[in-house]
Amino acid sequence: MLVGLLGRNNMTLTKIIFNKVQLSLRGTVRLLATVPESSKAPGRVHGGYNFELTDEQKEYQALSRKFAREEVIPVARHYDETGEYPVEILKKAWKLGLMNHGIPEKYGGAGLSHLGGCLITEELAYGCTGIATAMEANNLGQAPVILAGNEEQKKKYLTRLVEEPLMCAYCVTEPGAGSDVAGIKTKVEKKGDRWILNGQKMWITNGGKANWYFVLARSNPDPKCPANKSLTAFIVDADLPGVSVGRKEQNMGQRTSDTRGVVFEDVEVPNENVLLGEGAGFKIAMGAFDKTRPPVAAGATGLAQRALDEATKYSLERKTFGKFISEHQAVQFMLAEMTIGVETSRLAYLRAAWEIDQGRRNTYWASIAKALASDVANKCATDAVQIFGGNGFNCDYPVEKLMRDAKIYQIYEGTSQIQRVIISREHLKKFKEIV
Amino acid sequence: MAMRVLVGCKRVIDYAVKIRVKPDKTGVVTEGVKHSLNPFDEIAVEEAVRLKEKKLASEVIAVSCGPPPCQETLRTALAMGVDRGIHVEIGGKDYETLQPIHVSKILAKLAQEEKVDLIILGKQAIDDDANQTAQMTAAVLDWPQGVFASKIEKMDGTLKIQREVDGGVEYVEAKLPAVISSDLRLNEPRYATLPNIMKAKKKQIAKKSISDLGVDITPRVEVLTVEDPPVREAGAKVESVEELLTKLKDLGRI
Numbered sequence: 027m028l029v030g031l032l033g034r035n036n037m038t039l040t041k042i043i044f045n046k047v048q049l050s051l052r053g054t055v056r057l058l059a060t061v062p063e064s065s066k067a068p069g070r071v072h073g074g075y076n077f078e079l080t081d082e083q084k085e086y087q088a089l090s091r092k093f094a095r096e097e098v099i100p101v102a103r104h105y106d107e108t109g110e111y112p113v114e115i116l117k118k119a120w121k122l123g124l125m126n127h128g129i130p131e132k133y134g135g136a137g138l139s140h141l142g143g144c145l146i147t148e149e150l151a152y153g154c155t156g157i158a159t160a161m162e163a164n165n166l167g168q169a170p171v172i173l174a175g176n177e178e179q180k181k182k183y184l185t186r187l188v189e190e191p192l193m194c195a196y197c198v199t200e201p202g203a204g205s206d207v208a209g210i211k212t213k214v215e216k217k218g219d220r221w222i223l224n225g226q227k228m229w230i231t232n233g234g235k236a237n238w239y240f241v242l243a244r245s246n247p248d249p250k251c252p253a254n255k256s257l258t259a260f261i262v263d264a265d266l267p268g269v270s271v272g273r274k275e276q277n278m279g280q281r282t283s284d285t286r287g288v289v290f291e292d293v294e295v296p297n298e299n300v301l302l303g304e305g306a307g308f309k310i311a312m313g314a315f316d317k318t319r320p321p322v323a324a325g326a327t328g329l330a331q332r333a334l335d336e337a338t339k340y341s342l343e344r345k346t347f348g349k350f351i352s353e354h355q356a357v358q359f360m361l362a363e364m365t366i367g368v369e370t371s372r373l374a375y376l377r378a379a380w381e382i383d384q385g386r387r388n389t390y391w392a393s394i395a396k397a398l399a400s401d402v403a404n405k406c407a408t409d410a411v412q413i414f415g416g417n418g419f420n421c422d423y424p425v426e427k428l429m430r431d432a433k434i435y436q437i438y439e440g441t442s443q444i445q446r447v448i449i450s451r452e453h454l455k456k457f458k459e460i461v
Numbered sequence: 462m463a464m465r466v467l468v469g470c471k472r473v474i475d476y477a478v479k480i481r482v483k484p485d486k487t488g489v490v491t492e493g494v495k496h497s498l499n500p501f502d503e504i505a506v507e508e509a510v511r512l513k514e515k516k517l518a519s520e521v522i523a524v525s526c527g528p529p530p531c532q533e534t535l536r537t538a539l540a541m542g543v544d545r546g547i548h549v550e551i552g553g554k555d556y557e558t559l560q561p562i563h564v565s566k567i568l569a570k571l572a573q574e575e576k577v578d579l580i581i582l583g584k585q586a587i588d589d590d591a592n593q594t595a596q597m598t599a600a601v602l603d604w605p606q607g608v609f610a611s612k613i614e615k616m617d618g619t620l621k622i623q624r625e626v627d628g629g630v631e632y633v634e635a636k637l638p639a640v641i642s643s644d645l646r647l648n649e650p651r652y653a654t655l656p657n658i659m660k661a662k663k664k665q666i667a668k669k670s671i672s673d674l675g676v677d678i679t680p681r682v683e684v685l686t687v688e689d690p691p692v693r694e695a696g697a698k699v700e701s702v703e704e705l706l707t708k709l710k711d712l713g714r715i
Contacts, residue, residue, distance in 0.1 A: 081533070085658045091653060123655030133666060136655050 032224035049284070084144055090149035098153030105156065108425055112157050112282050113237060115138075120191040125148065125161050129168065133180055134188035140428070141379040144324035148372070149326030155431045156280035160193075160327050161285070163231035164394060165321060166439075167194035169314040170240050170259060174301045183238055183261055185301060191437060195236035197227040197262075197288055198311055204229070205444050207242070208253035212290065213259070221245075221260065223268075229438075233286030234271045238263050240314075241290070242307050256305035261299045268293035279430030291310040319392035319439055323375035326399035326435040330371060331430045333403075333410035334364045340414055347367060351413070360409050367402035374398050390452040397445035400435035407432040414440040462521035462618075464578035464637065465560040466509045469527045470670065472534040473588045486491065486556070486686045487558055494528065498537045501583025502542035504643040506688040508613065509581050510542035517615045518579070520544050524571055526564055528552045532666055539661035547571060549674065558680035566676045567596035571628060571669075574600060579620070584642040605635035608642040695709040703713035 079087065097118055105112045119125050127144050129135025138146075143165065151158040164187065171183055186192055187250035203209040212225025223243055229241075239262045248254035262269065272287030300309055338361060341352035351357045374395035407429040411418035416426045436442045474480065475495040478480075483490055498506075499526060512518035523538040525531040527547040535546035549567055585592040592608075599606035607613075607622030614621040618636070625644050635641075636681045662666055673677055699705045709715045 081536065081661055082658060085536065085653070085661075086655050089653055089655065089658065121654065122652050129656060138655075138661060 027397055037180070038178060042054075042423045060216065062266040065164075070312045071409045079145070080084050081194070083145055086138075086142065087145045089122065090153075093122065093124065094149050094153030095121065098150065098157055098335035099168075102154035102157065102282075103424075105154070107281075109276070111284050112160060115157055116160060116193075117156060117191050117447045119150070119161060125164055125191075125350045126168070126187050128165055128172065128186060128374050129184050130172065130180075133184040135184070138246050139379075139383045140320060141376060141383055144297055144321050144375055144379045148324040148331070148375075151325035152332045153328075154282070155329050155435075156282035158328070159231060159236075159280050159283045162318075162321055163198060164194055164195065166196040166314070166318045167238075167240050167407045168234070169317045170196075171261060173311045173317070174259070174306070177235045179261060179301070186237065192237040193232045193235045195232040195239050196302045196314070197228050197230050198242045200226060200231050201287070204228050205441055208308065209244060210244060210257070212241070212243040213247065214258060214295070216243050216245070216297075219297045221258075221297065222263065223260070223290045223295050227288045227290075229275070229285055230288050231438075232284055233288050234284050238267075239288065241309050245304050253308045257311075258304050259301040259307035261295065261301065261420040262290070262295055262457040264296070266293050278433060279427070281430075282433055295410075315440060316387065316389050316392050319374045319396040320379040320382070320388075320419070322435070323371065323378065323392075323399035325366060326396075326403035326432070327371040327375060328453060329435070330364070330368045330399070330403045330406040330431055333406040333425060333432075334361070334368055335405075336411040336425055336428070337361065337364065337413040342418075344415075352393055357413060360413060364406045364409055367406055371395070371399040374406070389442040389448060390456075393440070393445045393448040393452070396439060397449065400432075400442060403435050404429075404434040446457075463517060464512065464615075465571050465576060466518045467511060467519045467568065467575060467578070467580045468505050468509045468538065468566075468579040469504070469525045469582040470502045470506065470520060470523045470531075470534050470538050470546075471583070471586045471673035472496050472525060472527055472531045473499045476500060476587055479509045481685055482689050486688060488684065488687050498533075498534050499583050499586045499588075501585060501587075501643055503537075503541075503583075503647070503650045504645070504647050505581040505583050505641075506538045506541050506543060508641075508643055508660065510580075510651075511543075512615075513542065513612075522547060522570060522577070524577055526551050526567055526585065535666050536661050537653065539664045539666075540658045541651060542657065543664075545664055547669060548666055549553055549669050549671070551671060551678070555671070555678055558682070559684055561593035561597055561680060562590050563676065563678040564594050564680060565601050567671075567674055568594070569601040570674045570676055572598075572638075577632065579638060580604075580640045582640070582642050583698045584644050592642075595640050602638075602640070604638050604640050604655075606640045606703050607633045608640075609634050609644040610641045611644050611646045613641060613647070629714075652670065 041044035054170040067357070097115060101115065116125065123136055126145055127136045127138040127146060131137040137342045147158060147162060150161065168184060168187065173180060176196055198207060198210065200210050200212060202211060212227065214221045214223045223241065223245060224406050227231070241260045241262045243260065244256055268291040270289045272289070275285045277285060284355065342363065343352055344351045378388050378391035378395040381391050407425065414423055414425050420426065426439050467644060473496060474491065475497045478495055481490045506523065509518060509521040513521055523535050523546045525534050531548055539546055544579045557595045568580060580598060582595040584595065593609050596606060607620065607624060609624045609626065610622050611625045612623035618637060620635050620637065620639055622635060622641060624632045624633060625646065699708060
């Protein structure tokens with residue numbers, strides 16, 4: 027394949043590299059990397075850790091990989107430039123069952139484990155994190171419902187996502203409160219059998235495309251009331267009167283993802299849409315994060331892997347000072363550091379997802395994975411641009427997009443600073459228990 | 462009168478892998494190399510599944526001959542919609558010397574056992590490029606064949622097959638039961654959906670041995686050496702058509 031392209035005609039070096047970098051990533055590069063060849067004799071199981079995926083996991087990982095290479099990568103640049111919502115891709119992914127894979131089988135979903143879901147997310151993020159985020163926001167919005175919803179709520183709001191390619195969104199952040207969830211001001215007042223919702227949410231992924239929202243609001247206005255009693259969680263249908271969305275925000279990266287402000291003006295939410303009960307909101311919102319941080323870490327790992335693959339390909343083609351740049355130690359060391367980052371991020375998110383699949387609280391692992399993977403993604407993206415040199419800065423090459431897309435991973439789903447607050451808190455707690 | 466369909470699924474080295482010759486020149490490196498379902502067989506599976514969706518086929522059975530990893534190849538076919546699989550276990554030296562002549566007899570035997578009406582195979586495998594199995598299978602069974610099929614239409618008791626041949630497009634009508642080999646433009650294979658991948662887990666893969674089928678797989682061909690093709694030499698530029706003709710004459714090419 028590659029030899030044919032090189033031998034062709036009088037294309038300039040840059041164009042050849044551009045073409046090859048665009049075309050040859052389909053299917054080639056990572057095939058030998060993470061999917062173990064099972065024709066090897068089965069290894070002796072010594073007990074303890076097992077790094078082998080099941081056959082089904084390998085299959086749908088391969089499906090996601092193929093989908094990312096053949097469907098996502100070819101259109102990613104277009105969606106990034108126009109900023110339009112990737113409706114066609116989402117529909118295709120939905121048809122293949124790659125979206126909403128966490129919904130239990132009872133409600134029509136695939137009921138995949140968290141680890142399985144992360145495998146899919148990493149592969150899709152490899153193609154485009156903007157598109158992957160639009161899909162992942164569905165998982166974020168559903169998580170509280172799967173976690174805390176009653177039978178009627180699950181049936182009503184989860185089943186519809188499986189029956190039609192609908193989106194949902196997670197509305198907690200406000201213009202004045204991001205990291206400080208307890209500081210949200212959106213208020214809700216009980217009036218008879220309805221709750222009147224008033225307030226403003228911001229930076230809501232899928233804000234303008236959601237069929238329903240998971241909303242966190244302050245139900246107890248008393249400032250002395252602690253967060254774990256004063257906030258209530260609701261499922262809010264997007265077509266209720268009083269719900270309005272702002273303009274689509276122009277962001278640095280993941281530009282195809284729909285991020286907007288959402289305003290609630292005297293929205294009447296039926297009592298049956300309260301999750302768990304009054305005052306239970308904070309716990310639900312935080313519990314959801316433990317489930318959604320591993321896939322976000324997986325997405326960041328997918329981006330980091332893409333950056334590594336693109337940089338490696340380029341380094342094997344670009345020559346300087348009479349050698350391929352991959353033969354210069356400075357570049358080799360950069361690739362080595364990127365590899366260290368990618369492999370460890372992957373192990374981190376797999377562990378975090380596995381812990382939750384075992385039924386254990388995984389806050390410690392989830393925060394570690396998210397903190398690590400987001401930093402790794404940014405470093406890998408920056409280094410990839412560096413390896414591409416001048417070409418890296420240019421929009422005809424794929425790496426500048428990676429750098430713009432990577433930044434948000436250190437911000438959303440809990441900033442890198444908040445992750446460190448959580449990790450140190452968990453660590454100190456554990457330490458005090460044994461000493 | 463829905464047909465019972467048999468599809469061949471060969472496990473080959475993935476098309477995207479760079480093939481390397483073994484240092485001892487006895488073959489290519491397969492150890493630790495990614496393998497997948499032969500692309501033409503994937504097209505064959507897709508066609509069979511579409512026939513089933515159109516209710517023209519009642520059951521689709523996939524067959525693969527080779528070592529245990531062939532079961533993964535069958536799982537891929539099951540995830541696309543095939544009903545069940547048959548793994549004919551052949552390993553070691555026997556597998557290395559397995560040829561279309563043997564496979565065609567295996568498929569013929571299975572087709573008779575399973576009372577199949579239609580066999581769809583890939584036109585050729587991307588490792589040996591033999592393009593023989595479909596033709597030989599038809600001969601063994603004495604069934605009509607439509608190879609290099611780019612379109613299949615079910616008529617009353619026959620199949621109208623559009624074939625891509627060197628001179629263009631040819632139409633052949635074959636009485637059932639028949640053998641077809643799929644060409645590139647027959648269809649575009651679907652992605653297996655996630656629910657189907659999970660469902661494939663529960664579908665059955667039967668194991669058969671060569672002795673079960675009573676087929677003789679004694680090698681008929683001996684591979685002497687396997688070598689890389691010669692490295693492409695640099696071309697030369699010429700200034701005019703006359704110069705081109707002179708050069709070609711000098712090289713004895715014309």
